[in-house]
Amino acid sequence: MGTEKQVLTILKETIAPGESKEVNFDVANLHTSTSVNVPVIIERSKKPGPTVLFTAGIHGDEVNGVEIVRQLIAKGINKPKRGTIICIPVINIFGFINLRREFPDGRDLNRVFPGSLKGSLASRVAYKLVNEVIPHVDYIIDFHTGGSGRFNAPQIRIIDGDIELKQLAKIFGAPFVLYSKNLNKSFRNTCYKLNKPLILFEGGKSFHIDNTVTNSGVNGSKRILKHLDMLNPKFKASIPQKECVFIKDSKWVRAKLSGMFKAQIKINSKVQKGDLLGNITDPYGKLNYFVKAQNSGFIINVNESPIVYQGDALFHISTKLNDKS
Structure with missing residues (x-):
């Protein structure tokens, strides 16, 4: 994959081996006619090698993913020993x-891939990414966070049965690897159909930056680059403190009552069936409902919202591990 020493032409810009360039992923102006620059930072080594793409911000509220890629750039981790690193x-x-x-058109970008040249704004962005960037890359790491109020433990999501993705997930070294199906019209599914290996990182929650999540994303990225012999020699790839847990299946614990909610268990914890996970109370001191674990497993998501309604997801717990990981 991508090992020939040659000029790279991407988004109508040419980047020679050993060159650094910031190009513009331009699709549309704001409604004020103000132009919008979407910087694509490209760093190329003089030595030939693979091309790795780091992406974040597919969802505009997932700031922690943006912070991870920002740190890769700010620290110079994106300057490869060999090959090419592209950051969006x-x-x-x-x-x-x-x-x-x-x-702005109300569409979720991660549900319109591979996009359309003449479709909605989101669809046009997807189309441009798939047709003008993805053909040039060999590996993709895409950073996401949990939804509003729901904090995800750092985790990699891959489909079951793909040996290469499983190896990359293990090398990345996040605390958990979740087997999950590729969603129709998602970025991940589109890349899979194009035979472009993509590992999806989830960690933290929207509108929030967490140091532990950020460090997990940055350190995992360095491990991947080290594995590909692309990590700049001035950086070291750390060994994960714990071996990652591969989760075959999981389920949500949902609120049986509406009220004020407080979790009593920390993310990443291993719990036993019947353990106390949290409390749902009312503002008047009359209610105190104990939320307990319905099965033994690892806590991989905690709802940090202080107010919940009946049926809201409170905790995500593993139910079946892959012991052959």
Whole structure:
């Protein structure tokens, strides 16, 4: 994959081996006619090698993913020993500007891939990414966070049965690897159909930056680059403190009552069936409902919202591990 020493032409710009360049992923202006620059930062070594793409901000409110890619750039980790590293810190710049998950047209970018040249704004962004960037890359690491109020433990999501993705996930070294199906019209599914290996990182929650999540994303990226012999020699790839847990299946614990909610268990914890996970109370001191674990497993998501309604997801717990990981 991508090992020939040659000029790279991407988004109508040419980048020679050993060159650094910031190109513009331009799709549309704001409604004020103000132009919107979506920077694509490209760093090439003089030595030939693979091309790795780091992406974040497919959802405009997932700031922690943006922070991870920002740190890769700010620290110079994106300057490869060999090959090429492309960073797109904010794909959905329109949502990022407005602090919204979706595009101004109300569409979720991660549900319109591979996009259309003449479709909606979100669809046009997807089309440009798939047709003008993805053909040039060999590996993709895409950073996401949990939804509003729901904090995800750092985790990699891959489909079951793909040996290469499983190896890359293990090398990345996040605390958990979740087997999950590729969603129709998602970025991940589109890349899979194009035979472009993509590992999806989830960690933290929207509108929030967490140091532990950020460090997990940055350190995992360094491990991947080290594995590909692309990590700049001035950086070291750390060994994960714990071996990652591969989760075959999981389920949500949902609120049986509406009220004020407080979790009593920390993310990443291993719990036993019947353990106390949290409390749902009312403002008047009359209610105190104990939320307990319905099965033994690892806590991989905690709802940090202080107010919940009946049926809201409170905790995500593993139910079946892959012991052959």
